[in-house]
Amino acid sequence: MNKISISFNLNGQPRSIEVYPNRRVVDLLREDFGLTSVKEGCAEGECGACTVIVNGEAVTTCCMLAGQVDQATVITLEGLAQNGELDLIQKCFLEAGAVQCGYCTPGMILTAKALLMKNPVPAEDEIKIAMSGNLCRCTGYEKIHAAVNKAAQLNREALKSGGETIG
Amino acid sequence: MKAFNFFSPTSLDEAKNLLSQYQESVAIVAGGTDIVIELNEGHANPDTVINIKRLKFLEYIRLDEGVLHIGALTTFDMISKSNLIKDKVRVLYDAARKVGSPQIRCLGTIGGNLSTASVAGDGVSAMMTLKASVVLESKTGQRVMSLADFLAGTGVSNRNALRADEILTEVFFKLPNEKTATAFYKLAKRKSLAISVIGAGMLVEVDDVGICTDVSMRGGCLARYPLHFKEAEEHLRGRKISRELLEETLPMLHDAVYESAKSRPWSVFYKKESVQGVYGHLFDSILEQLEGKINE
Numbered sequence: 001m002n003k004i005s006i007s008f009n010l011n012g013q014p015r016s017i018e019v020y021p022n023r024r025v026v027d028l029l030r031e032d033f034g035l036t037s038v039k040e041g042c043a044e045g046e047c048g049a050c051t052v053i054v055n056g057e058a059v060t061t062c063c064m065l066a067g068q069v070d071q072a073t074v075i076t077l078e079g080l081a082q083n084g085e086l087d088l089i090q091k092c093f094l095e096a097g098a099v100q101c102g103y104c105t106p107g108m109i110l111t112a113k114a115l116l117m118k119n120p121v122p123a124e125d126e127i128k129i130a131m132s133g134n135l136c137r138c139t140g141y142e143k144i145h146a147a148v149n150k151a152a153q154l155n156r157e158a159l160k161s162g163g164e165t166i167g
Numbered sequence: 168m169k170a171f172n173f174f175s176p177t178s179l180d181e182a183k184n185l186l187s188q189y190q191e192s193v194a195i196v197a198g199g200t201d202i203v204i205e206l207n208e209g210h211a212n213p214d215t216v217i218n219i220k221r222l223k224f225l226e227y228i229r230l231d232e233g234v235l236h237i238g239a240l241t242t243f244d245m246i247s248k249s250n251l252i253k254d255k256v257r258v259l260y261d262a263a264r265k266v267g268s269p270q271i272r273c274l275g276t277i278g279g280n281l282s283t284a285s286v287a288g289d290g291v292s293a294m295m296t297l298k299a300s301v302v303l304e305s306k307t308g309q310r311v312m313s314l315a316d317f318l319a320g321t322g323v324s325n326r327n328a329l330r331a332d333e334i335l336t337e338v339f340f341k342l343p344n345e346k347t348a349t350a351f352y353k354l355a356k357r358k359s360l361a362i363s364v365i366g367a368g369m370l371v372e373v374d375d376v377g378i379c380t381d382v383s384m385r386g387g388c389l390a391r392y393p394l395h396f397k398e399a400e401e402h403l404r405g406r407k408i409s410r411e412l413l414e415e416t417l418p419m420l421h422d423a424v425y426e427s428a429k430s431r432p433w434s435v436f437y438k439k440e441s442v443q444g445v446y447g448h449l450f451d452s453i454l455e456q457l458e459g460k461i462n463e
Contacts, residue, residue: 045200109213
């Protein structure tokens with residue numbers, strides 16, 4: 001088996017690597033790049049724990065081969081904080097107490113982030129649909145929804161006062 | 168995961184040549200939501216994997232002279248965000264937006280859904296309801312066939328007519344007209360992240376006075392391929408559509424499901440009953456859509 005060469009933008013940095021083509025993206029990110037926020041849960045696209053943002057969309061990386069992110073833009077949880085400051089959605093998760101065991105949290109936050117990137121002020125229904133692909137066995141979801149709602153609300157207020165959205 | 172050679176062609180000709188060259192043992196990956204899991208679990212062990220995601224020109228939803236053409240690489244997310252499909256093809260809209268999860272809908276493609284041809288493929292059920300056709304391409308030429316013939320075919324996988332050197336490039340169907348209502352209902356354990364228990368579609372076309380001029384009823388997960396409710400269709404065709412008439416077909420649906428699935432008593436016991444509830448929802452949607460379109 002020949003290695004393939006892939007180049008992509010990972011958390012704002014151009015990266016290139018030679019990998020075996022039978023590597024999944026979840027393994028590429030965890031093993032080759034050490035980004036252990038990317039969690040493997042069910043390994044069949046049914047839990048959302050391995051979600052990252054690829055070209056602006058939240059996708060499950062257990063269903064993707066490494067060669068499929070060639071030329072793509074990938075954001076993992078490690079790429080959200082800027083200059084040591086957490087992203088708005090991370091702060092909202094902290095404030096809402098939306099984390100218990102934490103295993104689903106990176107996927108949850110990135111799914112929420114992808115939604116806010118496309119629509120900074122999502123309605124409650126839109127949040128529920130967007131978050132429906134991430135399972136959590138601890139929290140009961142209420143606080144997770146509250147966190148995403150809070151981010152949407154802060155964005156709404158920022159827009160109203162003429163400022164820029166933060167999420 | 169077994170070792171394989173990997174190619175990402177950028178033109179259809181290149182893809183067809185690769186398929187022809189490696190057809191002995193090859194798999195195509197589009198969205199990957201089925202095949203990558205099969206590869207990872209060792210259920211698929213091809214020597215060569217061809218990633219067709221670079222063939223961006225196969226992502227389209229195009230209306231041409233009353234026929235809606237959908238490129239094989241169009242994702243369920245794209246389908247569920249098309250206003251044309253939302254307004255005119257409810258059966259496909261409702262099927263697409265219930266597939267898997269938001270993440271899966273961003274990856275999974277309609278071409279992959281039809282090529283995999285799972286028993287529980289909601290895209291298969293919706294497209295059969297619409298009496299769609301598919302386009303298959305290979306180095307040796309193009310084949311166009313009805314989806315029904317495609318599913319009945321025995322190609323490389325016995326799932327459908329697809330040969331090892333072929334790629335499904337398009338699915339197309341007649342756009343439902345103003346006097347046509349369509350609907351899809353997915354019965355599953357949860358709203359999201361759950362495989363269909365029944366994924367059923369319905370299409371009803373009426374004339375100016377409400378007489379049924381065309382009808383299509385297909386139930387996914389009730390047979391190897393979406394179950395064709397022929398007796399119920401015949402009961403409706405040529406008659407004036409009303410709730411009473413629609414409900415007269417419920418025992419026929421019950422019997423059809425029983426006949427189809429009686430070798431699986433653990434499943435048919437539930438499905439012969441629940442299919443009636445599923446179609447109850449579909450009748451509601453069909454009647455609501457036809458309201459105001461019939462001159463009383």
